[in-house]
Amino acid sequence: MDPVEHALLAVTVMNTGDRPEADRLLATAHQEVRTAARRDRQIVEIATLVCAQRHARAQGLAFVHGAEFPDDAALLRRITESGCSAPGSGCRDPNR
Numbered sequence: 001m002d003p004v005e006h007a008l009l010a011v012t013v014m015n016t017g018d019r020p021e022a023d024r025l026l027a028t029a030h031q032e033v034r035t036a037a038r039r040d041r042q043i044v045e046i047a048t049l050v051c052a053q054r055h056a057r058a059q060g061l062a063f064v065h066g067a068e069f070p071d072d073a074a075l076l077r078r079i080t081e082s083g084c085s086a087p088g089s090g091c092r093d094p095n096r
Helices: 003-015 019-033 038-051 055-068 070-084
Strands: none
Touching: 003 019, 003 038, 003 070, 019 038, 038 055, 038 070, 055 070
């Protein structure tokens, strides 16, 4: 798996309530992304923010990332909207 896949899986796992596994996957993504392209580093950071329930910051970074990498729109929606469905996320509007 590449860093983006690890980050996406971390968000998915977080939605099931398995915080320790999400943290492990994010740690792996961060370790792998050190040598990855800027695009991958930004996606890993967005997933990290989502898992930390920092939705406003995640969506802000996703907006900026989407402007630079428009082909990532579906992936960004998948990450940010998925995080908003996590139990106790406190995220009211995933499209904000």
